[in-house]
Amino acid sequence: MPIRGRSSRTVVLLAMCLGLMLTMFNSTMINVALPDLGSSFHASATSLQWVATIYTLTYAAVLLLGGALGDRWGRRAAFLLGVLVFNAGSLLCAVAPALGALLGGRVVQALGAAIMLPQTLSILVHEFTRPQERARAVGIWAGVASVGLAAGPVVGGLLLSITSWRAVFVLSLLLGVATYLLARVSIPVRRHGRPKKALPLDAAGAVTAALALAALVFTLSEGEAAGWSSAVVIGTLVLSFLALAGFVFQQVRMGRRGRNPLMPMGIWRSRPFMAASLGGFAYFAVFFAVLFFYSLDLQGQRGYSALATGFAFLPMTLAMAVAGPVTGKLVVRHGAAPVMISGLVVTAVGSLLLAAADTHSTVMDLEWRLALVGAGCGLMSSSISNLAVSSVPDRYSNSASAVQNTFRQIGSTLGVAVVGIIVRGDGAGFTAGLQAGMTAVSGLLAACAVVSFLLVFRRPPRAVVAGRGSGAARVRDGRAPDSGGGPSALRRRS
Template identity: 75%
Template sequence: MAIREHSSRKVVLLAMCLGLMLSMFNSTMVNVALPDLGASLHASDTSLQWVATLYTLTYAAALLLGGALGDRWGRRTAFLLGVLVFSAGSLLCTVAPDMGLLLGARAVQALGAAIMLPQTLSILVHEFTEPRERARAVGAWAGVASLGLAAGPVVGGALLSFTNWRAAFALTMLLGAVTYLLGRRSVPVERHGRPDGHRTLDVAGSAGAAITLAALVFALSEGENAGWSSVRVLGTLALSALALAGFIATQLNKGRNGRNPLMPMGVWRSRPFIAANLGGFAYFAVFFGVLFFYSLDLQDERGCSVLAAGFAFLPMTLVMALVAPVTGRLMVRYGAAPVMISGLLVTAAGSLLLAAASHASLAGIEWRLGLVGVGCGLLSSSISNLAVSSVPDRLSNSASAVQNTFRQIGSTLGVAVLGIIVRGSGSGFAVGLQEGMTAIGAFLGVCALVALLLVRGSSGTLRTRGA
């Protein structure tokens, strides 16, 4: 019986890993497909930018709602629903005849990913309750995410070499179908079905969170094009701030009255939880900033093809995939917080070495990207583990959703701020990139110091439990 249960949990782990990989693969694959997509649909550069931006906006706005749906309907139902919605969006992308319908389909994809993703980590937390097993499971989960990020540019580039952009979306639809069938078969209803008791959905909180995050991501995305002092950007930032104030007020009020807030504010009493979200923000800021601007460097400055640029990132993304499972064992031995802080410091070192390599050969860039990959591999699962392990299990859905929200904001802000530094340099792209990577390295060092102080301040010791 124990052997059968162990085998069943492995299938659950596989289903959750595939669900996460779907989202990661989709986020990097689309960037490679944009030129072919634009030529096929006769799209302007602005429209192409919205193919990525609208996905990010919808995804960020719906993440907290996705976590709440898991609490309301059950993790299993929410996971399967998210996979179905994502797969339906992929199908619509595959057959979209024009840019308008494609953008709508991308929003459907993002909504599905936002519902699905918080459930993957929460299901693992409740499925693997023993600390050592949980740390290893989250390490494998994070490793597959890195594999999805690595596969996106390479598989997308290979598909575009033989067919067109529609095949890339068709592939995500097929992967979604496999994930749905596997999840439906393996995730047990008795542990992940509808929770006991009636839980109302926080409509006001959902609206406040959606407006806050959508407005913030829009302002960060548009700041460089429209100007950071433009009425549109400043007005959207003001809207985000007002919506955030309203959101916090509604959550505090619901908590005081014993109702079910979308984001229980009590999670912010945990200093390790704050440290985990700071780490998640920094991790995605550097990862997507490096991915975006070194894609430009490799293709526009060094003359690499799209496929060659995708392969150039393999030292970073494959190292991430290889390090993430090892991170699970390190967390068992040392705890999640020390591993996360080490990851921030290693990533900072890699960023500073990249800053010193503006005239290095391609091989010189690749091994430095590999060092960044080591740091990111240490960060990926340790951040997730620290976030969900520093709050009660009943709040794991909310903790997972908040952690993914901070990662998403980090990815958008990282690209925006790095863009300001790179393009604001009066000495050209190469010098601007050097200055940008220096700033990122310094920022990561500060984040490591703050995380250390938070963890020490919470428990009097650096070590926190690994699960």
């Protein structure tokens, strides 16, 4: 039976947090299981890389379509479908008899995650309509995401020390079942059911977007191994750009004809939304680069086990967990944009301090530097999500969530690829290459902080702020009267 009463929104928040935890947890927990997978299937390093890559590839390609399904079928139905698909993928992975079957299960998992994830933030936006409540709810939601990302290696290491890699997928399945049951009884049909006027699905946009994103992620993932000048890499990169150009052209044309584009181009009129997308890109670029390469450093250079490596990231995990709820309060008090920019700066400093650590640095020297990076990421996670959904009208919340998560996914792939090029291209060895890579990451974060500041706080052209009153003023500082994030100028155009 549906849960009613004042506690219902709390249960909805819990269900959305569990759904988000599934996707984040699954993204990072698999990394520590790869060596055990290789032994079980006698797979090469290249084959094992596809266990992570095929998930990222599928997930990035389907995210925009996943957001659109919520507009057509209703957020509740889309979320429940995404969880069911994810659970089916987890089951396939857990019982996979061969590597090919495991890769198929990972594709199914990614499809489910791509449908589910955009609905989590959109459901919260429509459940928590008051600015302060929304900021706190998104703060908790983002804090859970941070914990899920950073706790994956720790829990994965624990499971591998007790049993085999299959337990990683069994745990995902159990969490998925709990998420489905909780969401089914808590998400109100009245607010999140099928719209009275179901919007037509933008099939052409879905195909071109999937092609553009899949080709881009493939290029970034395989460029180092295949060679950046190889015909395959150059061909997929050109294909990505052509598909992207076709997608943008088709979306603009649909918008002008009054149809329902997959990605309403009007959201890009909001400069705070542009800043949030840039911040999401930088956030995942640094987080996944740190997680990937310091896992290699601790296990390959320092001789740590998978379990010990997982625990080495515990200070970063705790810092992200503590920063999540605190960030929600800071967003209410100061606005999402200042908090996000502060997070970019803190993470840039932490990355630069990591770059200063050398082979003589003890693990304790790394711990507090990782914790600083975790604190900065915690400040970014909640504030980026708040800024993204509150800087566009609520009817665009599904699209905004999907676009923002797409930028995060591209950032995660590009961060690992670029730092990998720097690490492997440095003739002085892995440690020196990692130092150079983290210096580059620090520079990227600093540049994103500056650009975000200019986007949000620089006075827009007079035509954009022609409307008088506090709404126009609040767009400039990243806060809007209704949400703490700033869509007033966009609303007037819409």
